[in-house]
Amino acid sequence: MTTPQQPYQGPSADDFLMGGVGAPSASFLTVGTTVSGRITERPTVQQQRDMKTGENKFWPDGNPMMQLVVTVQTDERDPSTFTDDDGRRRLFVKNQMKSAVADAVRATGARGLEVGGVLSITFTHELPPKQRGFNPIKQYSATYTPAAQAALHTPDPGTLASAPAPAPQQPASPAVPGLSPEQLQAALANPATAALLAQQQAQAAATPPPF
Structure with a gap:
């Protein structure tokens, strides 16, 4: 050496x-x-x-x-x-x-x-x-x-300091035919309605598409 x-x-x-x-x-x-x-x-x-x-x-x-x-x-x-x-x-x-x-x-x-x-x-x-x-x-x-x-x-401290923090991901709102975004938002404010919509979305996702 x-x-x-x-x-x-x-x-x-x-x-x-x-x-x-x-x-x-x-x-x-x-x-x-x-x-x-x-x-x-x-x-x-x-x-x-x-x-x-x-x-x-x-x-x-x-x-x-x-x-x-x-x-x-x-x-x-x-x-x-x-x-x-x-x-x-x-x-x-x-x-x-x-x-x-x-x-x-x-x-x-x-x-x-x-x-x-x-x-x-x-x-x-x-x-x-x-x-x-x-x-x-x-x-x-x-x-x-x-x-x-x-x-x-060794990471560059300047790079770490200037890198923007990743934006938090927001869960996507379900789309419901016949309801505007404002009406859907009001419906989701009710826990019972929100649970029902979530159940319907899960069932729709599990149902295979028709041939």
């Missing part, structure tokens, strides 16, 4: 200008959790950090441990935790999650993640840790919809 290989530069220019720190991280606390949304900015690659010390992480051979950072627009809102929560969430794609996302992208024939594409990641289950004292290993599944395909399935 092709991804932009560039160092992480911290918050975006807009976040820095407006005093923000970027979108909050997506959480996968329980099995079955799904985070899904349209990718809002170009994914970046950054070095992983130790959650306790904040130090950069390295493999035993000295190479940096990297991760993909993807920001998606979700339907989640948590104003009690995040001020002015707009629903954006950052996904830190690494380890088995990286493999799941790569498989999802390959399945579409795309060469990588792109702005406008829709990425969905689900926490499916856990595996026992390889060493005693370590946390269980989270497992994920993922689906991806390329930007062009996602755009085809």
Whole structure:
């Protein structure tokens, strides 16, 4: 899967200008959790950090441990935790999650993640840790919809707003020989007469035409 290989530069220019720190991280606390949304900015690659010390992480051979950072627009809102929560969430794609996302992208024939594409990641289950004292290993599944395909399935809000609402269909009034439309309307105002006319119409519809 092709991804932009560039160092992480911290918050975006807009976040820095407006005093923000970027979108909050997506959480996968329980099995079955799904985070899904349209990718809002170009994914970046950054070095992983130790959650306790904040130090950069390295493999035993000295190479940096990297991760993909993807920001998606979700339907989640948590104003009690995040001020002015707009629903954006950052996904830190690494380890088995990286493999799941790569498989999802390959399945579409795309060469990588792109702005406008829709990425969905689900926490499916856990595996026992390889060493005693370590946390269980989270497992994920993922689906991806390329930007062009996602755009085809997104209705244009302007079109929806300007489209006239369909006019409600009114039941057709029965035609009765010898009665004008005004007289028929007056007759239908009487429930008994209306029921009789409806019965006559039903009988007429059920009677086969003569040969």
